[in-house]
Every structure is written in C-alpha cells, then in structure tokens.
Amino acid sequence: MTLILQEYRFPLHLEPRVESIWEVYSRAKAERWDPSRSVAWDRLDAGAWPDDAREGARLAWSHRAWLQFGRLSETPSLLVRFCLERQRESDPKYFLSLRGTDEAWHLDVCHRVAERCGGFVAEPGNAAYAARFNQTLHREVLDAALGLDEYVGAYVALREHLEAALLAVARAATTEPVLASALDLMLRDKLRHAQFGWLYLAERRAQLDDAARGAIARRSQDMLERFYASGLMVPGFAPDIAGDVAAAQESAAAAGLGVASFGAQRQALRGVLEDARARFAALDVEAANLRLPG
C-alpha cells in the first residue's frame, strides 16, 4: 500500500527563494510557444519522402510520444510531492507547473508529426516492450517511503540531462526544416528541465546526508537500467524486443527526419553521462559506477 505525505500548508511560501531557479522559471515564461502555430506544419510534406523514411519517422515519433505520455502523470505528481513536503521552496513549484505545459506541447508535437507521416502508432508491436513503458513513476514520486531529493537527483537532474543530449543529437541529425524547428523548441525546453534538476540538487546540497547521497546514486543506476538498458529511451539497446523501433529510427535518421542513429545516440549518452558523473561528484554523490548499457 502506497502512502503519501500529509500536507501542512502553512506557513505558505509563495515568494521566490532560490534565485537561480526563479530565473529559469522567468525565462520559461518568456519562451512560451504554441504547437499549432510555432511550427510551420503546412510546410511539412511527408508525402515527398521515400516510403521507408516516412514509415521510419512515423514509428520513431510515435515512440517519442509513447515516452512523453508518461510525463502527463509524472510531472503533476512531482509538483504535488513538492507541496506535500514541509516548507519546500516555492520556486520549484512554479517551475514544475510550467514544465507540465512544456511536456503537454511536446506530446502534441510528437503526435502531429506521427499523424503527418501516415498515422500515429498507438502501441509497440512487441508486447514485452510495451510492458516496459508501464513504469508508474507517478507512484514513486508520491511514495512517502522514497525521498524527494533522491528522485530529483536520478529522475530530474540525470534523466533530463540524458534526454536533452538525445534531443540535441537528434536535432543535429535533422535536415528537414519543419522538424528541425520543432526540435529546436523542444530542446530549448528540455535544457531548462535539466538545468532545473541540477540547480535544485545544488540548492539541497547542505541537506543531503550520506544516506540521501547513496540513494541518489542507487536510484540513478536504477533509472539507467529501467530507461536505457531496457531499450525504452533508445530502442537500439534492446533489439530483441524493440528491433522494429530501432530500425525505424535508423531509417528516419538516414533521411534527417528528427532522429539520430543508434551509434550517435550512444556516443552522445556516453559523453553526457561523463558530464553527469562530474556534476554528481561536485555534490559529493558517488557516481563513478554509473553505467549505460553496451
């Protein structure tokens, strides 16, 4: 039985307290966009692409949407968790309320692209792969038995950091201008999401004891297993059950349609994980043993 914390609302802090995060929040408000208007959808001519490239993009962007859907429950849960913790700062709450809108728009964009490529694919072809998407992160976020700071370390700072790297390498590989513009918007948001995670972890540094630091390291490796070794984020890591999606990504990548090749993704992840280890080390979190698959 999952238990959640009981709220003690007062004194209720609505004032900014963490200047760095308030700045990220302010910047996020200024950088609002609109999936229906900020991307020139009428110029996206998927019919002009070779069939295999179009089908590859269709499945690759559908895969992106499958992943993004989980955020619709995870981010609200994270916001509520911050509110349930006693006397946490207001800045993360404001920021997370915005992060939720970013993620709604990202899902919207992914769905639009898939539709224009021939139709959104509603589920993975492999049932075992599909089951891996049922991560129930909203439960872990709210679970009073699990610490919030360890979640931020593993699932906000590190996970967003890796996802930003994947979006960046996808953007670098994208030659189709409409998709490039969409990825530019998504990447700009995602970089803020990662920045928030590291900033907040740094803010909490003084409160992190050895147990918390150990938990961050453990949950970070757990996250890498669940989201990367499993093939969830990068299907190329699980060709046995996600080979169709991996192949789709290769086809789309070769045509510059919003995805990077498996090789490019793996290289990007290795580089950013090295960076993340250094960031964790600066926070006295032992992360030298963090490993990606392959």
Place this chain on the structure above:
Amino acid sequence: MNAILSSPAAPTATAPLLDRTERRFPLAMDTAIPKIRELYVAATRNQWDPERDIDWNALDPDAIPDEQREAARNWWSRRGWGEYGAISESPTLSVRFTQDRLPVEMALFFALRTNEEARHAETCYRMAERLGGYIPAPIHADFTKAIGSHGVRKMALDPDTSVECIIAALVCGLEEYAFDWFKLMIDTTGNPVANRALKLILRDEVRHCAFGWHFIESRLPHMTPDEIERMRQAFIDTTVHVELTGYRVPWMAPDSPMTDEENRIDALTRAAGLGASIESEEKPVFIATMRRVRQRFADLGIEVPLFTHAKLGTF
C-alpha cells in the same frame, strides 16, 4: 474512504489509485471531446505572465490609506492561499485522467490549467507584496481549516470516487461560484492594476468552468442512474459543506471574531477599489449564480435542490 495513518517520521495518508498497475497502451491520442481540445488550444494561445503583463509600477502603495492598504495586503495574501490549492491538490487529477485512460485532451488541458493556477498564485503574491508584503499564514488557526483543502487530492487518488463526482463538485460547483464572484469584483475594483489582475485571472477561469461542463456533458450518455445520482450528490455535498461554510468568502462562515475581522478586511479592500467583495453586494450575485448552475444541471436532466444558509435564506 482513505484512512489517515501516522508514523513517527511524518503523518501519511493512503492513496489507493497509486497501487494500480499502469497500463499505457494502446495509447489513444485522437480527440474524443473536441470542446476540451479547443480549451487546450485556447489556453495555449492565451498565456500571460504575471511579471510582464501587469504594470506593477502603476500601483502606488503610498497613495493608498494605510488601513486600506493593509487590508488589501491581507486580502490578496488570502487569495494566494486559495489559488495554491489548485497547485497542491488539483494536479493529481491529471494522474487520475491518465490512469483511468480518459481522453488525452483532458490531461493536456489540465497541464495548462495547473500552470494557470500557478500564475494566479504568483499574481496574488505580487499584489500582496506591492501592498506591503505577502502574509504567509492566517492569524487564526480556525481559518486554516476553512481554506486548507477542498479534498480534491484525496478524491482524485481514490478510485472509488468517480471523476464525474469530482468534476461536478469542484468545477461545476466551486469554480462556477468563484467565476461570478470574480466578475462582480471586476465591476467594483477601480484600481487599474488590481482590475487588470482580476481580469487576467477571470479569462483563465472561463476555460476552467467550461472544462467541467464539457466533460460532464460528454459523460452523461454513458452513466447509469446510480452514477448520475452520486454525481448530483457530490455537487450538493460540496456546495453545502465547502462553499456554504466559507471556503471562498468569510461571510458565509458562521459568525465569529475571526470572520468579523476577515469581513472587515474585505470591506476595506473593496472600499479602496483594490479587490474583494462585500456580503450585501455578493448575496444577490451568488443567488443568481446558483440559479444559473441549477438551470444548467436541469438542462442536463439533473435536479439540484434548494439550499439553505443562515444569511441567504432558502435559495
């Protein structure tokens, strides 16, 4: 009914929905409730920024008599406390929508709605600051009970409470009452900065109210008579036990030194044209709101009874 358990470390509560296994696929992304999809699009197009879209410098606190300024500072702080509930509680509805596999536009819209509520809280905070400083807690402990919670988080995480019941109570009830209240305040708030703040908030609230009715209307053809009756009762219970006990305005709460003080604050704020409403002006508005909401439910074939309140009579 959730049980409240306690531990030496921190009091906790059960949340049965969280123990349900997630089932993400098949993922339905097509629009099932077009009117709610339209609300999501409209919300995206009507974003605003409390920092940049309100000319805070135009509010000169030194030009306001001290007693009125202090009252308005209290009032806007209280408004911030109220808006915060939509940040700390209502986001769990997004969890409920996704786990119940309701149309995706509901969660998409609610993501925008959560941000709007955060904007409202930020706006109220900025107003209070401008007027002398945000106040982070009520002076009277009793007041915290009235404004502490409308119980949405608990209901959202309880699979035995239907989403229809929650929406009927929260949106078709509480949000509708607040909507007409905001309209009244816009008519009576002469200070341009305060008026601007209220107008921007109201513009968002239009969509929040519409969401509730669009959802209920989409669900009714699929509900059994028992389910409709439970939903009707949830609306009634929330009106009686939350709204009519002073959740939104102190004059609806039983008289006490605390409510006297809050009413005094409201009157001073109202007199200064800085927001708030007073009992004498709001009574007919609230009764008209109830008439309107009752008719809206009647149009859906749902009868809402008359209510009774010591200061409103039977209405």
